[in-house]
Amino acid sequence: xxxxxxxxxxxxxxxxxxxxxxxxxxxxxxxxxxxxxxxxxxxxxxxxxxxxxxxxxxxxxxxxxxxxxxxxxxxxxxxxxxxxxxxxxxxxxxxxxxxxxxxxxxxxxxxxxxxxxxxxxxxxxxxxxxxxxxxxxxxxxxxxxxxxxxxxxxxxxxxxxxxxxxxxxxxxxxxxxxxxxxxxxxxxxxxxxxxxxxxxxxxxxxxxxxxxxxxxxxxxxxxxxxxxxxxxxxxxxxxxxxxxxxxxxxxxxxxxx
Amino acid sequence: xxxxxxxxxxxxxxxxxxxxxxxxxxxxxxxxxxxxxxxxxxxxxxxxxxxxxxxxxxxxxxxxxxxxxxxxxxxxxxxxxxxxxxxxxxxxxxxxxxxxxxxxxxxxxxxxxxxxxxxxxxxxxxxxxxxxxxxxxxxxxxxxxxxxxxxxxxxxxxxxxxxxxxxxxxxxxxxxxxxxxxxxxxxxxxxxxxxxxxxxxxxxxxxxxxxxxxxxxxxxxxxxxxxxxxxxxxxxxxxxxxxxxxxxxxxxxxxxxxxxxxxxxxxxxxxxxxxxxxxxxxxxxxxxxxxxxxxxxxxxxxxxxxxxxxxxxxxxxxxxxxxxxxxxxxxxxxxxxxxxxxxxxxxxxxxxxxxxxxxxxxxxxxxxxxxxxxxxxxxxxxxxxxxxxxxxxxxxxxxxxxxxxxxxxxxxxxxxxxxxxxxxxxxxxxxxxxxxxxxxxxxxxxxxxxxxxxxxxxxxxxxxxxxxxxxxxxxxxxxxxxxxxxxxxxxxxxxxxxxxxxxxxxxxxxxxxxxxxxxxxxxxxxxxxxxxxxxxxxxxxxxxxxxxxxxxxxxxxxxxxxxxxx
Numbered sequence: 001x002x003x004x005x006x007x008x009x010x011x012x013x014x015x016x017x018x019x020x021x022x023x024x025x026x027x028x029x030x031x032x033x034x035x036x037x038x039x040x041x042x043x044x045x046x047x048x049x050x051x052x053x054x055x056x057x058x059x060x061x062x063x064x065x066x067x068x069x070x071x072x073x074x075x076x077x078x079x080x081x082x083x084x085x086x087x088x089x090x091x092x093x094x095x096x097x098x099x100x101x102x103x104x105x106x107x108x109x110x111x112x113x114x115x116x117x118x119x120x121x122x123x124x125x126x127x128x129x130x131x132x133x134x135x136x137x138x139x140x141x142x143x144x145x146x147x148x149x150x151x152x153x154x155x156x157x158x159x160x161x162x163x164x165x166x167x168x169x170x171x172x173x174x175x176x177x178x179x180x181x182x183x184x185x186x187x188x189x190x191x192x193x194x195x196x197x198x199x200x201x202x203x204x205x206x207x208x209x210x211x212x213x214x215x216x217x218x219x220x221x222x223x224x225x226x227x228x229x230x231x232x233x234x235x236x237x238x239x240x241x242x243x244x245x246x247x248x249x250x251x252x253x254x255x256x257x
Numbered sequence: 258x259x260x261x262x263x264x265x266x267x268x269x270x271x272x273x274x275x276x277x278x279x280x281x282x283x284x285x286x287x288x289x290x291x292x293x294x295x296x297x298x299x300x301x302x303x304x305x306x307x308x309x310x311x312x313x314x315x316x317x318x319x320x321x322x323x324x325x326x327x328x329x330x331x332x333x334x335x336x337x338x339x340x341x342x343x344x345x346x347x348x349x350x351x352x353x354x355x356x357x358x359x360x361x362x363x364x365x366x367x368x369x370x371x372x373x374x375x376x377x378x379x380x381x382x383x384x385x386x387x388x389x390x391x392x393x394x395x396x397x398x399x400x401x402x403x404x405x406x407x408x409x410x411x412x413x414x415x416x417x418x419x420x421x422x423x424x425x426x427x428x429x430x431x432x433x434x435x436x437x438x439x440x441x442x443x444x445x446x447x448x449x450x451x452x453x454x455x456x457x458x459x460x461x462x463x464x465x466x467x468x469x470x471x472x473x474x475x476x477x478x479x480x481x482x483x484x485x486x487x488x489x490x491x492x493x494x495x496x497x498x499x500x501x502x503x504x505x506x507x508x509x510x511x512x513x514x515x516x517x518x519x520x521x522x523x524x525x526x527x528x529x530x531x532x533x534x535x536x537x538x539x540x541x542x543x544x545x546x547x548x549x550x551x552x553x554x555x556x557x558x559x560x561x562x563x564x565x566x567x568x569x570x571x572x573x574x575x576x577x578x579x580x581x582x583x584x585x586x587x588x589x590x591x592x593x594x595x596x597x598x599x600x601x602x603x604x605x606x607x608x609x610x611x612x613x614x615x616x617x618x619x620x621x622x623x624x625x626x627x628x629x630x631x632x633x634x635x636x637x638x639x640x641x642x643x644x645x646x647x648x649x650x651x652x653x654x655x656x657x658x659x660x661x662x663x664x665x666x667x668x669x670x671x672x673x674x675x676x677x678x679x680x681x682x683x684x685x686x687x688x689x690x691x692x693x694x695x696x697x698x699x700x701x702x703x704x705x706x707x708x709x710x711x712x713x714x715x716x717x718x719x720x721x722x723x724x725x726x727x728x729x730x731x732x733x734x735x736x737x738x739x740x741x742x743x744x745x746x747x748x749x750x751x752x753x754x755x756x757x758x759x760x761x762x763x764x765x766x767x768x769x770x771x772x773x774x775x776x777x778x779x780x781x782x783x784x785x786x787x788x789x790x791x792x793x794x795x796x797x798x799x800x801x802x803x804x805x806x807x808x809x810x811x812x813x814x815x816x817x818x819x820x821x822x823x
Contacts, residue, residue, distance in 0.1 A: 141331035143586070242585075 001065070002058035004028050006050040008070030016040070017094060018049055021077040025064035025085025025104065028054065049075075061085040061104070068093070073113070079106050082123065095132070098125050101149070114158065115139070120168070121147035126154075133158035133177065136170045146170070146187065162189040165205065181207045184246065202239040202246035212252040220248060260285045261753055262296035263720065266307035267727055269687055271696040272711040276688050277727060282307070284718040287752035287767065291714050298755075304726045305747055308691050309710050310369030310719030312698035315488075315523050315558050316639040317570055318359045319373050319387030319396070321380040322591070322599045326353040326568045326640075329587055330603050333568065345762050352567040352603075352640040356390040362646055364393040364757040364766075367721025367746040370709055372702065373398040374488075374523070374638065375439060375572050377593040378431035379799065385432060385770065385810045393749075393756045393766035395709075395815075397702070399488050400433030401572050401597040402474065404445035406796065407789060409463045412473045418823045421477040422781030423789070425821065428483075430805035432772040432814070435485035435521075435702070436478050439572035440492050442467040444598045447575040453492055455502040456509070467492050468509055475520060479513040481775040482819040484703025486514065486556075488521045491528045494576045500541035503528040504548050512554035521701055524560025524638040525549075526620040538612055539675040540619045546626035549633070556701045557627065558634035561620035561651050562613065563643030564606045571641065574598035595796055606643070611675070614668040618676035624655050625683045630692040631700065649743035652694070655685040656732040656739055684733055707771070707817065720750040769813040777821045 006023065019038040027033060035046035046052060058064045061084035068078065073092035082101040089097075092110035099115070102122040114132030117125045118139055131153045137160055138145035145164040156174035164183045172180075175193035182197075185204045194211035199220075208228055220238030226249070227233060233249040261284040268280045283293040317323050327334065327350065337351035337358065348358030363371065371391070376384045376398040388396040402408050402424065411420040424436055442460040443453040449461040456468040475487045491506050493499040503525070510520045522528075531541035549555055571577060574590055577600025581588035589601040606613040620642065627633035635652070639645035654661050658681075665672070665679060673679055685693070699710020708717040725742035732739050749757035752767045783789045784801075793801045808814060 139332070141329070141333070141587075 001063050002028065002054065002056045004064065004066045005053040005055075006046075006066065006068045007053075008050055008068070008072050008075070009048075011049070011071070014071055015074060017074045017076050019077055020046075020049075020075050021080040021099075022046065023066060023068075023078045023087070024061075024080065024082040025066060025087070026061040026083060028064050028066070029058060029061065073110075079104075082106070092129070098123070101125075111155070112153075116153075117146060117149070117151045119145060119147070120149045120151075122149045124150040124152070126152045128154045130155035130174070131157045131161075133160050134163060135161045135172075136165055136168070137161070137163035144185070156193070161191075162187070165189060175211065181205070198250075199246060199248055200239060201242050202248075203242040204245045206246070207248045208233070209248065209250040212254060213248075213250045214254050215256045216250070216253040218255065259287075259753060260293040260296040261298045261300070261718070261750070262293055263300045263302050263307065263722070263750075266302040266722065267305060268307045268712060269691040270309060270712045271688060271692045272309075272699065272705060273713045275712070282712055282720065284750070284753040287718055287754075288708070289712060289714055289716045289718050300722070300748055300755075302722050302747070304728075306687070306723040306725045306727050306742070307712075308367065308721050308723070309695050309699070309712050309716070310721050310749070310751065311363075311367045312370040312372075312695050312702070312704070312710060313363070313368055313636060313639070313645065314372050314521075314634055314698040314702055315374045315636045316371055316645060317374050317641070318371060318639070319356060319391060320376050320384035320398075322375070322570045322572075322601060323353055323387075324383065325589055325591070326570050326601050327355075329589055329601060330568055333566070333603070336566070343761065344764055352644045356387050357392075360391045360393045361757075361762050364749050364751075364762055365745055365760045366646070366648060366743065367723065367749050368394060369719035369721070369749065369751050370395045370698075370704070371397070372434070375399055375401050375437050375599075376431065376433060377401050377572070377597050377599070378427050378433065379593050379596055379797075379804070381431035381433065381806050382810055385806055388770050389812045392768055393751055393762060395769050395771060397434035397771045398432075399435045399437035400428055400431050401437050401439060401593075402427070403437075403439045403441045403443070403470075403572060404448070404597045406595045407792060408474075409445065409465065409470070412470055413463050413465050417473055417477050417480070418781055420473060421480045421821060421823055422777050422783050422786070424474075424477055425481055425775040425777045425781070426783035426789075429772070429774045432770065432806045432811060434771055434773055434817075435483065435488050436474060437488045437490070437572075438471060438474060439490040439597065440494060440576065441470040441474070441489070443492055444572060444574050447598065448592060452575045456492055456505055468506070471506060472509055472511065475511065475513065479519065480823055481777075481821045483773055483775060484706070484817055484819070485701070486518050486521050488523060490523050490571070490573060494524075494527045494571075494573055495530070495579065497530050497532040497534055497538045499528055499530050500544055503545060507548050507552060507555055510552065510554055514554075517700055517703055518556040518632075519554040520556070522555055522557045524636070524641065525557040525623055526560040526562060526616060526642065529619050529623065535612060538615060540615055540622060540677060542619045542622035543626060543677055546623055550628050553632070556632050556634065556697065557623065558636040558638070559620045559623045560636060560638045560642050561624070562606055562616040563637065563647040563650060564608050564613065564617065565643065566603070566605050567640045567643055568601065568603045569641045570599065570601040572597045572599045574600040576600070577602055580604070594798060608668050611669040611671055614672040615675050617668070618665075618672060618678040621654055621661065622676065622678050622681065624651075624693070625681050625685070630685070630689040631697045633693060634697050634701065635690075635693040646744075648694070649740045652690055652743050653732075653736040653739040655693075656690065657734070657736040658682060658684055659733055660736040687727055687732070707815070718750060718753040720748070721746050722748040722750075767813075769815045770811045771815045771817060772811070773817045773819065775819045775821045778823055781821075781823055
């Protein structure tokens with residue numbers, strides 16, 4: 001087992017974002033490797049930003065655990081292309097955490113910023129706080145977002161959670177913002193709390209809302225009552241703007257007045 | 258007095274009937290001259306194919322619809338990124354790159370002159386602003402007239418001289434170069450919720466047929482004595498069975514100019530389709546090529562399709578709507594008031610898709626079956642058929658039967674039953690390629706008089722030196738060398754300056770924008786015609802005084818004046 005502890009140093013301007021796509025378990029397997037992060041257009045060594053401590057040895061990425069401590073709310077792209085192992089973030093984390101990850105686990109004790117797990121296709125992300133906008137979505141212009149894997153957000157999520165989602169599962173224990181699951185084509189999106197305008201232009205997949213869906217879109221057809229996990233819900237099919245092949249189960253819904 | 262000498266070049270210059278001579282080319286102040294003494298710079302081009310700078314006579318690189326293609330496909334921006342290097346700016350984009358991306362990539366392939374295929378006159382400022390930031394090529398812009406209400410009214414009234422006056426006013430107001438008709442009448446009908454089936458049914462509101470629009474526009478264009486002919490995108494683009502409509506159009510074209518063609522028919526690949534639906538879709542390139550062979554008044558460009566991702570953009574709004582219904586992808590539709598429209602969608606041409614494989618074959622068939630290379634221009638209608646960076650591959654396919662057969666093997670299995678390509682033995686020669694990539698363009702666009710497309714005294718010093726040894730390369734076998742050779746020049750020279758060396762662009766070019774200014778008699782001068790001014794101020798959301806593009810929008814401009822015979 002290898003344990004890598006990255007403690008964020010005191011930063012003069014903590015709001016300046018750092019791009020740290022090098023932080024993935026696999027990269028720490030190579031003892032010779034140099035780690036660079038970017039601050040604006042300046043390339044810095046990882047030791048300029050973090051106190052790095054490495055204990056133990058590992059043969060594969062699965063045996064590596066990275067722990068990030070300190071004020072990491074503006075460290076972006078942590079775990080990009082991660083394909084195994086574990087990253088534990090003890091505080092908040094910046095945007096694009098877990099981009100394109102295919103295996104492994106990222107656990108965030110604090111809040112995650114926008115684009116959590118964007119276009120991921122495997123592995124698991126657990127966020128104990130809130131997540132920003134576009135959790136599990138595709139990036140600008142991309143037709144497919146998350147393709148597989150699992151995102152669990154214990155707090156609230158921002159707007160556009162699971163936009164263009166094409167596989168995998170997102171569970172939001174709190175509320176989601178506006179337009180969750182817009183353009184969703186496959187996979188499952190579960191929202192335990194409330195949201196508004198869910199799943200516009202849905203062309204497949206499933207969305208379950210156990211709170212209230214405000215401003216429910218009129219392009220979904222009410223298919224009657226049913227139950228999901230012993231909760232009484234209404235089933236909607238849609239979006240009939242896009243062939244109507246998706247399903248929403250919603251406990252309560254309100255149309256726009 | 259800057260001078261340059263290119264020594265020992267292996268020159269092919271079809272306009273001057275030079276085919277493979279070893280020559281020295283002397284340059285003084287951006288022009289080719291007889292001789293220079295003590296040149297400032299000497300290039301030894303021994304063993305290297307030296308051609309006049311490439312000319313793309315139909316590409317979409319600047320303007321509002323190109324820009325819309327950029328921002329509706331942010332994923333395309335991520336597809337082709339290059340970082341800043343020396344004098345070169347950072348670029349991004351693959352099928353619709355940034356202006357610098359276009360300029361550098363064209364320059365790398367030896368292209369020095371570009372014709373933007375479609376510019377809505379009302380949105381001309383944007384095109385010219387982007388031309389300024391396309392620094393290594395001279396730029397020209399075809400101006401759209403397919404749905405221009407004033408022009409359609411003049412045709413309806415049978416007043417061709419007034420039509421010519423209107424064309425003249427719009428061309429010089431928009432600082433455009435040629436008259437472009439895109440699906441004439443069709444985009445206008447689309448504005449009324451209809452479409453045209455071919456060229457014989459009258460369009461709504463005006464009651465004139467597309468055939469009348471095409472023929473009258475050609476007559477008016479010739480009256481203005483413009484360098485270029487009418488540049489036509491035929492009706493019914495992309496519909497199975499449309500080759501009949503294309504043939505019908507070609508049969509209607511008069512021969513009005515003895516110096517060049519009367520009609521430049523563009524991306525003919527998209528207009529050579531047989532069958533009655535996508536199920537029995539097949540190639541009719543032979544019929545079209547046969548028709549072109551009989552009509553010296555027509556020049557075509559092939560509109561070659563190559564496999565991969567790209568973005569289609571055209572003023573033909575209804576056709577893009579049909580494509581959208583096939584792909585269910587992103588779609589943009591745009592109306593330019595009183596003038597034209599446009600549509601944009603991203604597409605992916607796939608080898609295993611039968612329709613796409615047939616489209617690919619049709620372009621090559623046209624490129625091989627048109628007898629006279631001067632009548633058949635190599636273009637992909639960038640980015641509609643493919644991004645222009647595919648040109649070297651297209652050249653190799655035309656030059657090598659072996660390469661064609663190898664590619665054909667990888668296509669959808671049924672392609673062979675629908676196309677004639679495997680039976681065509683012809684392989685284009687070096688001279689043919691030199692014609693199809695620069696000389697035919699220079700003649701078709703009327704640019705020879707302005708020093709483009711050739712390499713003897715008096716020409717603009719636009720020279721492309723490719724690292725290909727013609728004597729020791731067998732194009733039929735060594736097609737990889739053709740692709741690599743045409744992809745990156747050893748030197749690209751623009752107006753006497755070396756702008757690109759082995760793919761690295763070295764400086765901001767000495768580039769110009771070419772535009773036409775036909776002089777018409779006072780009776781047909783629309784800027785003083787009260788009926789025109791009233792109509793303009795009544796129907797446009799813009800005042801006539803604000804409409805013309807000022808010369809301050811154009812960096813170094815070359816005004817091509819002509820005297821109209823009205």
